[in-house]
Amino acid sequence: MNKEKGGEIMSDYYIKTRSYEVFASKAMKNILDRNCDYRRYCWNQALALWNDLYSAHQIYDKICYTTFTPKKNKRSNKLKIIQKDVHLNPSPNWRLVRDRLVEDKEDWQFTYSAHLLQLAVQDLGKAWKSFFDKAQPDWGKPHFKSKRAPRQGFKSDQAKLIDGRLFLEKPQGLKKDWEPLILSEKPMNYPTGVMSFYRENGCYFVSIPYKIPKRKIIKKADTGKATGVDLNVGHFNYLGGNKSILPKKLEQTYEKIKHYQRLLARKREVNGKEQAMQSKKYLKTKTKLQAAYQRASNIQNDLMQKFTTMLVDNYDSIVIEDLDVKKMMMSHVASKGMHRSMFGKFRQVLSYKCEWYGKKLIVANKLYPSTQRCAVCGLVKKGDEKITLYGNKKHGTKHNEFICYNPNCPNYNKKVDRDENAMLNLTILIKHPELNKAL
Numbered sequence: 001m002n003k004e005k006g007g008e009i010m011s012d013y014y015i016k017t018r019s020y021e022v023f024a025s026k027a028m029k030n031i032l033d034r035n036c037d038y039r040r041y042c043w044n045q046a047l048a049l050w051n052d053l054y055s056a057h058q059i060y061d062k063i064c065y066t067t068f069t070p071k072k073n074k075r076s077n078k079l080k081i082i083q084k085d086v087h088l089n090p091s092p093n094w095r096l097v098r099d100r101l102v103e104d105k106e107d108w109q110f111t112y113s114a115h116l117l118q119l120a121v122q123d124l125g126k127a128w129k130s131f132f133d134k135a136q137p138d139w140g141k142p143h144f145k146s147k148r149a150p151r152q153g154f155k156s157d158q159a160k161l162i163d164g165r166l167f168l169e170k171p172q173g174l175k176k177d178w179e180p181l182i183l184s185e186k187p188m189n190y191p192t193g194v195m196s197f198y199r200e201n202g203c204y205f206v207s208i209p210y211k212i213p214k215r216k217i218i219k220k221a222d223t224g225k226a227t228g229v230d231l232n233v234g235h236f237n238y239l240g241g242n243k244s245i246l247p248k249k250l251e252q253t254y255e256k257i258k259h260y261q262r263l264l265a266r267k268r269e270v271n272g273k274e275q276a277m278q279s280k281k282y283l284k285t286k287t288k289l290q291a292a293y294q295r296a297s298n299i300q301n302d303l304m305q306k307f308t309t310m311l312v313d314n315y316d317s318i319v320i321e322d323l324d325v326k327k328m329m330m331s332h333v334a335s336k337g338m339h340r341s342m343f344g345k346f347r348q349v350l351s352y353k354c355e356w357y358g359k360k361l362i363v364a365n366k367l368y369p370s371t372q373r374c375a376v377c378g379l380v381k382k383g384d385e386k387i388t389l390y391g392n393k394k395h396g397t398k399h400n401e402f403i404c405y406n407p408n409c410p411n412y413n414k415k416v417d418r419d420e421n422a423m424l425n426l427t428i429l430i431k432h433p434e435l436n437k438a439l
């Protein structure tokens with residue numbers, strides 16, 4: 001798997017997947033819903049058949065061993081091969097399952113694209129494969145899909161982008177008008193592979209993979225500028241200023257998440273987990289929680305996309321901290337885990353944008369004391385001089401201040417912003433890479 005990924009980077013293409021919200025007419029929404037239902041139907045049918053075949057296989061497997069193993073020396077070659085096959089392929093082939101399902105197709109199924117069935121069975125095949133490949137972290141036997149699951153979806157390898165609009169494949173024999181789907185953003189060129197459609201909280205989305213030739217990505221113009229980016233709970237500091245990453249609307253969404261989480265927990269406590277999960281009210285709250293998650297994630301994505309674009313537009317080199325460095329205090333943030341994940345998002349998005357646009361990304365050494373160093377004279381605070389998340393006890397420094405006590409420093413005894421100082425220390429690494437270590 002890794003080799004393949006490495007190959008992608010080395011090749012002349014970038015593979016990139018992008019998600020869009022889909023806006024559809026009422027008729028097309030119906031089609032999307034129908035496809036979701038049909039995909040689930042195919043998956044569950046295939047899984048039932050697969051389970052049967054698998055049990056039969058297991059019995060067969062046992063017979064093979066008990067019958068043939070004791071007579072080791074008398075086995076013919078043919079028997080040996082059978083035994084080996086059983087051992088290597090404990091799961092039936094997905095093509096076999098597909099063919100059986102196609103044979104048993106009922107009339108109504110022909111009003112759906114045949115690709116829906118094919119892709120559902122293929123994906124189930126992958127799920128079975130990872131079930132046997134126990135090295136995979138989330139291995140487990142594939143499950144039946146529920147109509148009540150908050151996320152429903154289907155896949156298509158036939159949908160086409162024409163003039164920025166998305167056309168689903170038309171099932172054979174359908175005479176009705178086929179309307180295009182409108183996407184929330186202009187799609188890119190060079191779509192490739194299978195598109196994933198899904199519905200969540202009454203909204204429709206599609207993920208489209210792209211294979212973009214490297215030569216098509218235009219390098220951004222050099223600006224001759226460089227900056228460090230210091231990550232903090234509510235804001236990121238960079239040379240151009242201070243970018244808030246906790247706007248009011250995100251904070252409010254976090255509050256909502258926390259509120260719904262509490263409601264659900266209380267319901268589980270009072271009514272017992274099993275009972276609570278069956279109640280309509282519980283499901284309704286759960287849907288609201290998921291909608292809030294979705295909204296928070298959208299706001300975060302939007303923020304990160306805009307901020308990273310601004311960075312690659314304006315700077316040739318960007319220095320960021322190693323994310324493990326700051327054990328963030330997030331006491332005043334409602335949804336800490338969700339907020340913390342933004343740092344990962346930031347690094348991921350910035351990494352690929354730098355690569356695309358020919359900009360340099362430098363990650364500071366974990367031990368580089370960006371918070372403890374004075375960006376003006378270079379003195380590094382040690383021992384009880386150190387600045388903690390609460391400031392410095394010995395000198396009574398506040399949590400957001402940095403004061404240099406080196407009498408020879410031009411900034412001696414001057415209050416400066418702690419995060420600004422840290423950001424400048426990161427920026428210095430571009431001209432002085434030799435400092436990028438424990439000091």
Ligand SMILES: [Zn+2]
Nearest residue numbers: 374377404409
């Ligand atoms: Zn100093």
